[in-house]
Amino acid sequence: MPAAVAVAASGGRDSTALLHATARAARDLGLEVHALHVHHGLVASADIWLAQLRAQCARWARAGLPIHFHATRLEGAPARGESVEAWARRERYAALAGMAKAAGCDVVLLAQHRRDQAETLLLQALRGGGAEALAAMPRRAERDGLVWARPWLERPREDIEAYLRRHRLRWVDDESNDDEAFARNRLRRQVWPALLAAFPDAEQQLAASARRAAEAATALQSLAEAGLAALADDGVLDVAGWSQLPRPQQAPVLRRWLQTVIAQPVPESLVRRLADELPTVGHARWPAPGGELRLHDARLSYAVPQAAATLAPEPLALDLSSPGVVELPAWGGALEVQAVGEGGVSPSWLRAAELRPRRGGESFQVAPRATPRALKKQYQARRVAAWDRAGPLVFSGEQLVFVPGLGIDARCRAAAGEAQLALAWRPA
Numbered sequence: 001m002p003a004a005v006a007v008a009a010s011g012g013r014d015s016t017a018l019l020h021a022t023a024r025a026a027r028d029l030g031l032e033v034h035a036l037h038v039h040h041g042l043v044a045s046a047d048i049w050l051a052q053l054r055a056q057c058a059r060w061a062r063a064g065l066p067i068h069f070h071a072t073r074l075e076g077a078p079a080r081g082e083s084v085e086a087w088a089r090r091e092r093y094a095a096l097a098g099m100a101k102a103a104g105c106d107v108v109l110l111a112q113h114r115r116d117q118a119e120t121l122l123l124q125a126l127r128g129g130g131a132e133a134l135a136a137m138p139r140r141a142e143r144d145g146l147v148w149a150r151p152w153l154e155r156p157r158e159d160i161e162a163y164l165r166r167h168r169l170r171w172v173d174d175e176s177n178d179d180e181a182f183a184r185n186r187l188r189r190q191v192w193p194a195l196l197a198a199f200p201d202a203e204q205q206l207a208a209s210a211r212r213a214a215e216a217a218t219a220l221q222s223l224a225e226a227g228l229a230a231l232a233d234d235g236v237l238d239v240a241g242w243s244q245l246p247r248p249q250q251a252p253v254l255r256r257w258l259q260t261v262i263a264q265p266v267p268e269s270l271v272r273r274l275a276d277e278l279p280t281v282g283h284a285r286w287p288a289p290g291g292e293l294r295l296h297d298a299r300l301s302y303a304v305p306q307a308a309a310t311l312a313p314e315p316l317a318l319d320l321s322s323p324g325v326v327e328l329p330a331w332g333g334a335l336e337v338q339a340v341g342e343g344g345v346s347p348s349w350l351r352a353a354e355l356r357p358r359r360g361g362e363s364f365q366v367a368p369r370a371t372p373r374a375l376k377k378q379y380q381a382r383r384v385a386a387w388d389r390a391g392p393l394v395f396s397g398e399q400l401v402f403v404p405g406l407g408i409d410a411r412c413r414a415a416a417g418e419a420q421l422a423l424a425w426r427p428a
């Protein structure tokens with residue numbers, strides 16, 4: 001049995017009740033309770049929440065409950081394109097995990113109850129979620145080396161209200177619960193009263209559905225894993241083998257593979273599109289979260305763009321006039337120099353070469369009679385993906401000689417019959 005248990009406490013109604021109930025049980029069992037609060041810094045009232053909860057815990061401690069209070073103020077802000085809710089949730093869990101570990105707790109209790117579970121199932125269904133999403137919240141999950149448990153997940157909301165009344169507990173009302181811009185608040189305010197009036201046991205039945213969906217999701221996942229075992233190797237999916245699977249297994253196996261290679265949520269539209277298109281195309285690319293999927297020789301892989309140009313190293317002078325491979329770890333790859341019969345550059349251009357990062361404003365000429373155009377335009381015209389643009393530009397004096405993804409500038413090409421070299425950028 002653990003010596004201490006943590007409770008994630010917002011100061012709101014449910015977690016106030018859970019904190020109090022846990023502290024009372026802990027007193028009887030000889031355990032310590034750590035109340036963990038996260039100040040998101042998003043609304044002015046967050047200061048009041050923190051102060052009230054701290055004072056509440058101090059009062060309970062004085063009254064003999066084995067309770068300790070900890071709080072973390074979140075720093076920073078959502079990344080570009082990230083929603084405030086997603087950022088707050090991720091940072092809240094990270095802060096809770098940090099505080100729990102520092103307090104020596106292995107278990108963190110969360111206060112969601114059966115009504116929350118029923119709402120989550122409905123919200124997932126309204127977003128078109130599959131079994132995994134309809135499973136809603138697990139009663140117990142292991143993450144970041146901690147157990148996250150929801151001891152009241154099967155408790156009706158009324159039980160918690162009765163507990164609060166019985167112990168005359170006070171809590172802070174979250175004013176954002178009134179904001180109908182949030183789907184959960186619209187569900188709570190507009191839909192739930194009507195639903196309960198028409199279906200009095202809705203909460204219980206929806207929570208039961210979530211439990212069954214969780215079982216179905218676990219079974220489906222093991223099936224998909226078993227199907228994948230023979231088809232995926234080192235992040236590459238054998239598309240020929242996948243096409244031989246019975247039709248109903250194809251999407252689940254594909255979804256599972258995508259989840260393993262893309263470390264972020266996989267849009268269902270991508271799963272559907274791939275399931276339809278994979279059997280019909282030979283070579284193709286599809287945009288995917290954080291990168292790109294590439295199909296080549298019936299093998300599907302996922303590629304992530306190279307580090308951004310802001311990390312590009314300093315210019316570097318070197319002699320590239322003889323064949324060989326020049327390893328350039330600072331650039332994340334190597335330049336390969338090869339003797340060729342045509343289409344190359346005369347070695348004299350490469351004797352005093354300089355590798356430079358792209359700065360903007362460079363121009364590149366693709367063919368002898370073409371007009372030089374801005375590098376950016378050439379990339380766009382030839383649909384060079386962002387990660388194929390990584391690697392150094394090779395200059396000779398002020399003349400751009402070679403560009404990863406585009407090749408040798410036509411102005412530097414050697415005449416037929418002359419000694420010449422081709423360059424290629426090989427990302428690590």
Ligand SMILES: Nc1ncnc2c1ncn2[C@@H]1O[C@H](COP(=O)(O)OP(=O)(O)OP(=O)(O)O)[C@@H](O)[C@H]1O
Binds near residue numbers: 007008013040116
């Ligand atoms: N700022 C916070 N600091 C610590 N724990 C939090 C915080 N916000 C939420 N939690 C924890 O996550 C659980 C779910 O959060 P959510 O905001 O969905 O709950 P809620 O139904 O509003 O609960 P409560 O009435 O306790 O605020 C809470 O019950 C609580 O255990």
